[in-house]
Amino acid sequence: MLAVLFLGASAWAAPAPSEFQKHAALFMQKCSKCHSIGGGQRVGPDLAGVAGRHDKEWIVGFMMDPDSYLQKDAAAKKLLEENHGVRMENTHLTRAEAEGLLEFLKAASGAPPSARREEAVPADEPLFMKVRMPDEGRGVSMPGLALLLLICGATAFAWQSGSRAGAGLLLVAVLATAYWTFGGRRYYQLLGSQQGYQPVQPIAYSHALHAGKLGISCFYCHSSAERSDSAGVPALNVCMNCHIAVRSRAGQKEPSPEIARLVAAWESRGKPSSKSIEWTRIHHLPAYVHFSHRAHIANNIQCQECHGPVQTMERMRQASSLSMGWCISCHREPPQSAPTHWRRALGPLDCAACHW
Numbered sequence: 001m002l003a004v005l006f007l008g009a010s011a012w013a014a015p016a017p018s019e020f021q022k023h024a025a026l027f028m029q030k031c032s033k034c035h036s037i038g039g040g041q042r043v044g045p046d047l048a049g050v051a052g053r054h055d056k057e058w059i060v061g062f063m064m065d066p067d068s069y070l071q072k073d074a075a076a077k078k079l080l081e082e083n084h085g086v087r088m089e090n091t092h093l094t095r096a097e098a099e100g101l102l103e104f105l106k107a108a109s110g111a112p113p114s115a116r117r118e119e120a121v122p123a124d125e126p127l128f129m130k131v132r133m134p135d136e137g138r139g140v141s142m143p144g145l146a147l148l149l150l151i152c153g154a155t156a157f158a159w160q161s162g163s164r165a166g167a168g169l170l171l172v173a174v175l176a177t178a179y180w181t182f183g184g185r186r187y188y189q190l191l192g193s194q195q196g197y198q199p200v201q202p203i204a205y206s207h208a209l210h211a212g213k214l215g216i217s218c219f220y221c222h223s224s225a226e227r228s229d230s231a232g233v234p235a236l237n238v239c240m241n242c243h244i245a246v247r248s249r250a251g252q253k254e255p256s257p258e259i260a261r262l263v264a265a266w267e268s269r270g271k272p273s274s275k276s277i278e279w280t281r282i283h284h285l286p287a288y289v290h291f292s293h294r295a296h297i298a299n300n301i302q303c304q305e306c307h308g309p310v311q312t313m314e315r316m317r318q319a320s321s322l323s324m325g326w327c328i329s330c331h332r333e334p335p336q337s338a339p340t341h342w343r344r345a346l347g348p349l350d351c352a353a354c355h356w
């Protein structure tokens, strides 16, 4: 899976030498469960800038055989103490692998996370910061435009000099280059996105009415957003807290047929004729992406920042693209409207934070 991710990434990760990718993959496989690069302490220390903390031989030796270092070496013993006695795992690296990983760590780390936000673009910007996604608002590709003009010229020349087959072939190249130049890839990618998706639900439940007009808190129904990865959709019991009594719209005598369906479903539960309500799931990330509501809510990020003006939606729709570029843009540069305490907490940019 990760190998696939890295192959895919090669298309974006600016000039990415294959050694870098090889060791990035090794890092993801063997180290990322305990270490981040610039994302702060995990089980073990943040490895950003580790090359400046010890000499090369020490780091390579420690990576290859942490056990004997932790037993004898004073610096390693001190680290062990700082990490509450949690021991670095022996991952059985060869010397070549350990040296390669050190090179990777040097390339991938930059300014410490706390300094990043203040300095606009540090000279030793970490590599992860340079990865630009196809849908991060990049417009026309200039090298693409130059190439396009060149091939157009060649096509015209081939046609003039009577080579119809050659002109045909070049025309195909013109189309392919145009696709690249004008961000066709971007639109193609966004086609797969579900932004704007607004399916009809089994009951005409309205967020505009409940969260807007009635002012019910989002957490009343999506209580797990604070505690867990998923926000969850409420069980019918939650609706029945009110709808055991509320059977019609305000000011109307006639019972609402929509509420009647809700009540019928609730009353039929556990019976063979049970008609449970199957809400159509709208937001959906691929299985290889890890997303947690809790981490974002704990940072006081409003639901609306990601889900749009939910309290005005008669029918729920997906307001954001949920693409990788969308996640990354906010992690790199949060919106100006964000409160300062949040602007200081930078979201992670290392691949392992979202793909594991």
Ligand code: HEC
Binding pocket: 027, 030, 031, 032, 033, 034, 035, 043, 044, 045, 046, 047, 050, 053, 054, 059, 062, 063, 070, 079, 080, 081, 083, 085, 086, 087, 088, 089, 091, 093, 101
């Ligand atoms: C099971 C968790 C774990 C894994 C897996 C792990 N480490 Fe560590 N690492 C630690 C801990 C904990 C420390 C701090 C020393 C200690 O307490 O043992 C550490 C320390 C280090 C240090 C010294 C850091 C410093 O700030 O001085 C380096 C370098 C390092 N690890 C590299 C790696 C590399 C490279 C890998 C993958 C091949 C790896 N580690 C895998 C837990 C781990």
Ligand code: HEC
Binding pocket: 201, 205, 207, 210, 211, 216, 217, 218, 219, 220, 221, 222, 233, 234, 279, 280, 281, 282, 283, 284, 303, 304, 307, 310, 311, 315, 316
């Ligand atoms: C009274 C209960 C209730 C309240 C309050 C409520 N919701 Fe919902 N929410 C639901 C139900 C039921 C669904 C599933 C039906 C639908 O999609 O409309 C849902 C669906 C959603 C979805 C889409 C889930 C998916 O399938 O991807 C989002 C996002 C959402 N709510 C956000 C919010 C936000 C933000 C608020 C506060 C402004 C909020 N909700 C308040 C009951 C509630």
Ligand code: HEC
Binding pocket: 203, 204, 205, 206, 209, 210, 214, 216, 221, 234, 236, 238, 239, 240, 241, 242, 243, 246, 248, 249, 250, 256, 257, 258, 259, 262
């Ligand atoms: C905190 C109380 C409360 C909860 C919880 C609640 N509702 Fe309501 N709901 C109301 C009230 C009050 C009305 C009527 C409001 C009005 O007409 O102004 C209403 C109206 C409705 C309607 C009116 C439809 C129509 O005829 O236009 C539907 C459908 C509905 N609710 C579904 C749900 C569902 C589904 C849930 C659970 C996810 C739920 N409600 C949870 C209070 C609640």
Ligand code: HEC
Binding pocket: 218, 219, 222, 225, 229, 230, 231, 232, 233, 283, 284, 285, 286, 291, 293, 296, 297, 301, 302, 303, 304, 305, 306, 307, 322
């Ligand atoms: C940082 C962006 C972000 C914020 C803030 C956020 N969400 Fe989400 N939400 C998402 C993403 C991304 C998904 C899709 C998750 C998936 O498919 O695993 C999602 C999915 C959902 C779903 C679908 C069901 C589920 O459990 O995943 C609901 C309901 C929901 N969000 C409600 C809320 C509510 C309520 C809040 C505020 C308390 C909120 N969200 C805040 C990004 C966000």
Ligand code: HEC
Binding pocket: 285, 289, 290, 291, 292, 295, 296, 299, 301, 305, 306, 322, 323, 326, 327, 328, 330, 331, 334, 342, 345, 346, 347, 348, 353, 354
């Ligand atoms: C509106 C801004 C915003 C958007 C959009 C956003 N994030 Fe974040 N994210 C943050 C911030 C701020 C943090 C820092 C949280 C912290 O350090 O406590 C964060 C932290 C995280 C973390 C680390 C959580 C942890 O456990 O420490 C992960 C993983 C993550 N985001 C994944 C995603 C994914 C995946 C998406 C897209 C589907 C996404 N985020 C979209 C702002 C955002």
Ligand code: HEC
Binding pocket: 004, 005, 006, 007, 008, 009, 128, 131, 189, 193, 285, 286, 289, 322, 323, 324, 327, 328, 331, 348, 349, 350, 351, 352, 353, 354, 355
């Ligand atoms: C903040 C979270 C986040 C970070 C950090 C992140 N990704 Fe992603 N990535 C995503 C999300 C979300 C998607 C799914 C996008 C979609 O479905 O359109 C994705 C999709 C992908 C895909 C599949 C793309 C496709 O077109 O299907 C690849 C490959 C990938 N990521 C590689 C990487 C690499 C390599 C890194 C490190 C440079 C990285 N990602 C860092 C969130 C993240």
